[in-house]
Amino acid sequence: MTFTIHDLRKILFFLALLLSSFKGFSQNKNITLQLKNKPISLIIKAIEEQTDFRIIYNARKIDAEQLADINVQNVTLETALKQLFAGKNISFYIQKKQVLLTNAAPAPSAASSSDEKERFISGTVYTAKDKQALPGATIRIKGTGMGAITDFNGKFVYQLKGNDINNLVLEVGFLGMEPQLQKADDKKQFVFYLKEATDELNPVVITSSYGTTKLKEEIVGSISTLTAKDIPVQQASESVDKMLEGQVAGVLIENTSGVGGPVKINIRGQGSLKPLGNSIVGTSTQPLIIVDGVIMSEESYISSSFFNGQTALSENLMNPLAQIAPENIETFTVLKDAAAVGIYGADGANGVILITTKKGKIGKAKFGFSNQLGVSSAVNQIKYLNGEQYTEMRNAYLKNTSTNFSPVPYNGVNTDWFDLLNNSGIYNKYNFNVSGANSKFSYRTNISYLNIDEPQLGNTTKQLNAGINLGYRQNKFDVNISLNPSYIRSIAPNIYYSHAHIPTLAPYNADGSYTLTGLIGTTGGNPLAAIAQNKNETDTYGFLGSINLGYELNKSIKFSTLFGIDYKDKEQDRYFSGENESGRLNGNFSLEGIAYNTWGRRAINQRNSTKWNWQGQMLFNKEINKNHTIDGVLGFELAEEKGSFHYASGSGFVNPNIINAVSNARRDDDPTTKTDESLGGQTYNSEISNGSRVSMFSQINYNYKKRYFFLGNIRRDQSSVFGNDSDVALNSGAGLAWIINNEDFLQSSSWIDLLKLKVSYGSTGNSRIGSYRSKGLYNNAQNGYNGENYATPGAAPNGNLSWEKNKKFNTGVDFNVFNTVELSLEYYYDDLSDLIVARDIPSENGYSTLELNAASMYNKGFEFTTRIKWFQKGKFKWSTSFNISTVENKVTDLIGLGSDYSQANLALAQKIGYSTSTIWGVNWIGIDPATGRDLVRKNGQTYDSATYNRLFTNADWEPIGNTQPKAFGGFSNRFSLNNNITLSITGAYQWGGDKLVSNDIIAKYSTTSNRNMSVNAFDYWRNPGDIATQPAPGNNTLLPNLSKYVYDATYIKISNINLSYNVPITNTFLDTLTVFADVSNVLYWYKEKSPAGMNGIREFNYTYPQARTISMGINTKF
């Protein structure tokens, strides 16, 4: 038997090629067969049908199509096979229920030595960790492709052949484990203990939620993947998105401050046109997030009054990713280009994030526990005017705006409200998990409890996340269940950071009671009083779950189906007490004849959403022959999302100082009118938002000799949100990759580990455009013509309204050398068209506006990622990763008009030829030393702001900045010493990118009767000849979008430093014990420095300051 196999890689092919037969129920031991001139393959099947043996062979080595005869009566398997293969150059080995066919060796030469030529060996493969048998491990003879696979009990048999059996080396491998070698010597029995691979160069990457996977180096699309070890879970954040800021090329995770706000992830630029209004209702710009196959629902406002986010008592949106404990995340994969997201069709335009949670690993039950405790403090706080400065500024304002004004003297009070409202916070996290698996059953349970006491006085977040993963495998069936229940409680009575109160007001009266501020409304009142007396609590119960059934028909075909559900129940309950001004509305009411002020305000917002998806797919994988392999998936998906929203509010209570039920807001009915006024203080509203989708998808991968890879995607989506005339979206994409180092001419250059070129192109869509935008609507009301019920048309129908289209081009090169450096460079060009905008239409159509697919733009840029393992052997190890991305955006077409402008304080415009993130405004050139007014420049002329305002309109604005950075990215370094001490440093940066700071706290002196301003406002013009940055306080024309309010936000930040130490332990029940110290939000470097004593971008970047957290913790396994 002479296997003449040269290439170790080929073994993979052969193993995959072992044709298996689907058989095994016959209990007959003996065989009766009479066949003549039939192919051997057919005869083998006939034999299999009569026995419970499986006959396996390599179709490339055994000519199974050659014809043969057989004529046996009730004989044993061995006899039958002997007869069958007589003179056929095929030999066989029977082991348990398997028969292995090999091509028989030619007759041994007489000249060969009398040494051993064959030897039967057997052995067992175990996991090193917990000594469990490992089925499915491969045993190969090093230098050849030959070998065997372990059976269900981890056992294998094999016949070694050759002239020098003692020097053969057995190599045992298993996916995810480090390969192990053993020399044959004279052993017949072998035992292997495999360790989990800790550093895989070429891991298997999940490429979709439909069960497709690929080896990392064989991926055609643009896919970035992070595994658990890349996620700095010890960073003091509540959700994984914040931990990954800057860690994935092309993914801009927008900085937010505070805890629990909505996720803002932009993959390769803004995915849709920025709406010009305040209205947030529109097309989603967020990636599709899929957790263990469950398509997560996005919290967003809907186009209906009370639920569109436009009022002070609108629901605060929460981050959906907070439903998953970062500790429970196994992989975080970002799909970016058409080859990668094409399988998601009309949902893929903004990219896709696939999250898988951790599953139990083969071995005994393992317990893990960690605890982290830290303190947080606000960083880079805005500096406000002190009492003396405020008084001076206020007097200047009053002097300029009134006649015969006599200045008010400084009262000596200097309250630093900002300081009072920000103190030290506590960050505390517990995590407990248990996991294990045997060959059939796997389980893992994770429970995380997080308690963040924010530096913002009074605000806390408690988060309880659980993750349960169960898997069961029996023969060809497997079942996996993933459950992620969560409970988040956010208490945030302190919403008083948008402006500061005046410093000359003491927080308390002499008798200890809270002072009044003179500001009413939800953000008015004495904040200290409001924090103590008001209530703002949000309870979110979430449940993400999926069940996945798989059936492996044979080596080539697998069926699976998955049902996933994302359920959320959320209630935000607010009470504004009448004890402070935030709950004191103007007006009054009477109850039982007694008049009361309309004080006290309760508002309850409820959101209940259920989103489910059911998918079924067939995965196939077929090696046609040595050179050609295809695999892919074909499937369907149904999804439905139902959201219901409720709003209830009441204002005006008899005793407004206690928390009242909405129904307590009662007042007297006016008996002279027909209507019932007794419930006039109560408001109730409900709305639903539903959507459904039916999709079919397919992906095919083909490769030739592992050198040329082709990928094709096609997907058909039919969705209820599209117009009836265009409800079917057909998207497709294709990609090519060329692994150059697998070419013969590079086989010899051993320093190149991977050199791959790839290119892809395809179309995707954005169907998340809100539920009913294509439907024409009627509004229904009572008391119409002649008092009857009536209906009148509301929003215009657009049966042609369709998904936004995004054609993606991507090309890149991957270059890995010396086992040390990985480089990846990609260029992308996303062509977005049919973007939805609301346009005025000729009113002769019966409507004045219509939502149309009427804008186009592009995003393009480069992404560069590198990972370098400076030292990986020895005591000291050091690895670095770094990425940088660019995004360039331009609006290329606005059908129906050339430009459109927002209001000034938003400074936005849609204009052909400009980026949608451009800041539009007026070029400020200084303060006129003679008059103290803002001077601006337009068309080479200098105007004062009042004259400018009279002569020009929004259409005359010019670009004064761009919020999109020119480049952004991040870096991380990991050092370890003796495998015991590990230091990791992660950071992020952006180059360019401007921020328009609100002029409210810089130059809007007219609001200072009860608000303080930043210290920058103190640099105002006082006397003729003064060179100042702010105008004379007065009622000058103020333009909120002057270039002086635009700050360059270029920064580098160290987001996290973590130092951990593995405590050496012996003779305890603990397996490992790690102690660590962690600093989050360590430091910022801004390019634009803040002027001495003033605020700059460092302070103005976040009105609600970010928190720096210093923490320590332990992490143990037992």
Added chain:
Amino acid sequence: MRNLKNNNPLKFAVFLAAIFLLQSCSDFLEQEPGTQTSINEQLGTKQGVLEAMNGMYRAIEANVRTEAFSTYGDLQGGNLKFAPAISTTTTIGQVTTPGNVVNIYSFDDLADNSNLAAFYSTNYNIINQANLILEFTDALKDASDTEKSQIKAEALTARAYVHFLLSEIYSQNYGFTANASHLGIIYNSKSITNGLQYPARETVANTYTFIINDIKAALNLYANTILLNGPAHSYFNKNNTKALLARVYLAKKDWKNAYDTADDIIKNSGVVLMSSGDYLAQWQKPDAPVSEVLLEFSIPRNDAGSASVSLATFFGYTSDSQYGKYTASQDLVNLYESSDIRKQLFKNHQLPTLVNLQKEILNYYFTDKFQGNPGYMAFRLSEQYLIRAEAAIELNNSAQAIEDINTIRTRANAAVLQGNEDLKEAVFLERRKELCFEGHLFFDIARNKKDVSRTDGCIALSCSLTYPSPKFILPIPRSNINLNTNLKQNESY
């Protein structure tokens, strides 16, 4: 076994296709909004269509009741003058032009800021409502054929009526050019569900053809059922649709058809003229319309049944501290013979008025036609007599013309025509006197190619207008012109 392997993908594909087809066929992909209703759902049932029709009537009523439109014909023509602002203890009432009519009153409307801009777009909104009803009614499953016919007849009439109102305001009269080839209006007979349109204006000839076609189609469909609650005279029906047709023929100067249609109504409608003795009392009723009503739009009322708003806002007089701004000009009042009982419909109230910075007490004549809670009188029988008279003159049937004019004059206790008068002038004047405050004068002037001459109380920048003039019609709102390159603006705007 090989078969099994090969078959399974096939079976699976079939299974997939089956699931897919199943789901496509079902209503899985139909999602309805919550507090609002989609067009398909609203217009999918008879009840829903009737609600939509109610909404259409409500919109028509609200639109014709607007200050700028309801006063337009009489104000421009010279029947009206403004009452002074209500005097208080510290101020004396000043006569000013109400803001809602300030441009049109001086024949100086602005395309950018037209006093009737909202009227223009609301009319097309109403037309859209009618079109939606027309497009969905045939498919109703729960309505009888009779009911469907009646619904469509009313919607067609509404569409024709509203287009006619637009045509009167935005197009020169039919006789402006020899073959009526001058600019008409956009005639919209499709809802937006058929696609966004950037339509062009029809010629006046085409506009009238479309209007008449719609009315004729409606007349063939009327089924004499009443579908909505409320007074019968508040909905379009066969009689008032014929009245509309007669008015359209008159404006088209199609004398034969105008004569025949008016004649048909007078003889066959069953409605009779108010009597002389009852004439004043009929007008002075606070809530119900005159007995010869053919169509009056009902005013909105609140839950308790009291009127929330009506034409009395502009024409009413309650006391010296509560009255509307529009009173009869002396030009109009002086037209009546002293015996004419119609003169008694003008109630003189003496109001303090600021004249040359001095307080003067001046006479103002408020009409009794719109006191109490008056609806918008769209059609009544007297007009049909005058239409028949005017058409008869053109058809050289002077005897019928004299008879019809005298029917009206006799009832009013005015001197009868002898037959040697200028009959055309006589019918013009009779229309002015009989139909004053009902929105006809300015259009009558234009149809007869007369000049506007306003004397008493005129405070406009220009009080007269010589025919022909581009100012006999109003500008299409500029925003519509800007958005639609196919849309031509009227001359001089």
